[in-house]
Amino acid sequence: MSQGSGSVLVGIYQPGTTLLHRLPVGVKVVALGVLSLSIVLVRSMPASFAFLAVALLLVSVARVRLRTLWRAARSILLLAAFVAAFQWWWYGGAKAIESFVDLVTLALAAVVVTATTSVNAMLDAVVRWLGPFRRIGVKPERVALAFALAIGALPGTVTLAHETRDAARARGLGRHPRAYLSPFVIRVVARAMETGDALHARGIGDD
Amino acid sequence: MPRIEFDRAGVVVPLPGDGGSRVVLEPTTLELTEHRIGVIGANGSGKSTLARMLNGLVLATTGSVRVDGLDVRRDAAAVRRTVGFCFTDPAAQLVMPTCVEDIELSLRRQEKSPSRRRELALAVLDENGLLEHAHDSVHSLSGGQKQMLALAGVLAVRPSLVVADEPTTLLDLANTRRVGDLLFDLEQQLMLVTHDLDLARRCDRVLVVADARVTFDGDADEAVEHYVTSVSA
Numbered sequence: 446m447s448q449g450s451g452s453v454l455v456g457i458y459q460p461g462t463t464l465l466h467r468l469p470v471g472v473k474v475v476a477l478g479v480l481s482l483s484i485v486l487v488r489s490m491p492a493s494f495a496f497l498a499v500a501l502l503l504v505s506v507a508r509v510r511l512r513t514l515w516r517a518a519r520s521i522l523l524l525a526a527f528v529a530a531f532q533w534w535w536y537g538g539a540k541a542i543e544s545f546v547d548l549v550t551l552a553l554a555a556v557v558v559t560a561t562t563s564v565n566a567m568l569d570a571v572v573r574w575l576g577p578f579r580r581i582g583v584k585p586e587r588v589a590l591a592f593a594l595a596i597g598a599l600p601g602t603v604t605l606a607h608e609t610r611d612a613a614r615a616r617g618l619g620r621h622p623r624a625y626l627s628p629f630v631i632r633v634v635a636r637a638m639e640t641g642d643a644l645h646a647r648g649i650g651d652d
Numbered sequence: 653m654p655r656i657e658f659d660r661a662g663v664v665v666p667l668p669g670d671g672g673s674r675v676v677l678e679p680t681t682l683e684l685t686e687h688r689i690g691v692i693g694a695n696g697s698g699k700s701t702l703a704r705m706l707n708g709l710v711l712a713t714t715g716s717v718r719v720d721g722l723d724v725r726r727d728a729a730a731v732r733r734t735v736g737f738c739f740t741d742p743a744a745q746l747v748m749p750t751c752v753e754d755i756e757l758s759l760r761r762q763e764k765s766p767s768r769r770r771e772l773a774l775a776v777l778d779e780n781g782l783l784e785h786a787h788d789s790v791h792s793l794s795g796g797q798k799q800m801l802a803l804a805g806v807l808a809v810r811p812s813l814v815v816a817d818e819p820t821t822l823l824d825l826a827n828t829r830r831v832g833d834l835l836f837d838l839e840q841q842l843m844l845v846t847h848d849l850d851l852a853r854r855c856d857r858v859l860v861v862a863d864a865r866v867t868f869d870g871d872a873d874e875a876v877e878h879y880v881t882s883v884s885a
Contacts, residue, residue, distance in 0.1 A: 460787050564749055564750075564753050565756045593748060597749060600789070600791045601743060601791070604743075604791065645709060646709060646732065646737035
């Protein structure tokens with residue numbers, strides 16, 4: 446098993462009984478939307494730090510472990526640093542700090558929602574929200590399943606990428622993109638077909 | 653035990669390009685009521701096709717297949733509730749981030765209450781010795797644990813027949829024994845496709861498949877002997 450593949454998006458959910466764990470999924474998602482919109486609309490340095498303080502308070506209330514926080518937010522930190530560097534060069538230091546803080550705040554808020562909401566709870570919510578659209582032919586269970594598969598497929602695909610790269614290196618073809626990309630694409634398609642068979646066999650999507 | 657009936661059931665698949673076709677399984681007639689049924693044979697012989705026909709993953713192009721009176725083609729959804737299927741590679745079967753969530757996915761159709769579903773899923777994990785991994789990522793498990801979890805997901809919905817297609821091929825000796833013991837302790841009917849002749853010998857009836865045909869059908873020891881002799885010849 447390739448290192449780190451299992452940490453992509455998965456394992457961020459932390460079972461618990463904090464106030465944020467007990468809040469309905471809808472409330473958390475709407476709150477995340479309101480916070481995100483506010484961050485975009487209210488443009489000032491004090492406001493940015495106030496939003497960051499709110500996000501940190503939520504992290505503390507949800508008792509998100511530091512390791513989880515780091516694992517989930519490190520890629521966003523890289524992106525935020527890149528954006529901030531660009532803005533520093535283009536608009537100056539104040540704007541760069543504001544953008545960096547805003548992006549970190551958004552990442553923290555998203556991690557809080559993910560860490561306090563299981564994927565199944567999110568699926569149940571998606572099924573409920575899409576319920577009224579059944580009359581126009583939407584199948585909420587299938588939409589929810591598509592979400593679950595999208596989340597679940599990512600770490601598996603990363604593992605396949607690592608395995609295929611290692612196989613290419615073992616044959617001394619590490620520098621040949623075709624020796625890596627062709628088998629990788631074939632394996633991803635094969636894995637998708639196997640997963641389809643497995644879902645079919647489990648009767649998932651029959652409803 | 654459910655009654656498995658193959659009535660001249662065969663599979664022919666078209667070949668790409670020249671309009672030709674290939675026989676994957678010759679028309680086969682069988683009636684299987686034993687508790688544990690083994691299927692052995694070489695790679696590409698047609699044994700997985702035979703197993704996959706039991707829950708509609710492969711549909712017969714001639715004849716019909718029935719499980720417990722249900723026609724696999726006509727009563728597809730009911731058949732899938734009756735027949736649980738376990739694949740060789742568990743990684744393809746585990747689609748949710750954590751162990752407990754993957755079991756919950758299996759239970760979604762029969763239990764609508766999220767809290768009750770969680771209770772049931774934890775109980776299933778406990779029964780299969782995986783409770784301590786309930787909230788672990790499915791990708792962090794060992795190969796043996798993944799196969800046990802995949803089996804637990806199948807057994808969670810209490811199928812009457814469990815079909816396992818080479819479930820121990822990717823496992824080490826200890827995990828092969830663990831998965832084998834789990835399968836042979838099941839109350840449900842079992843169809844086990846395997847290359848492990850020790851496991852095959854534990855079955856009540858064994859089919860040997862070669863060149864898209866069932867070439868032997870009967871006692872486990874005799875079937876293994878027949879297979880070994882045919883390979884050596």
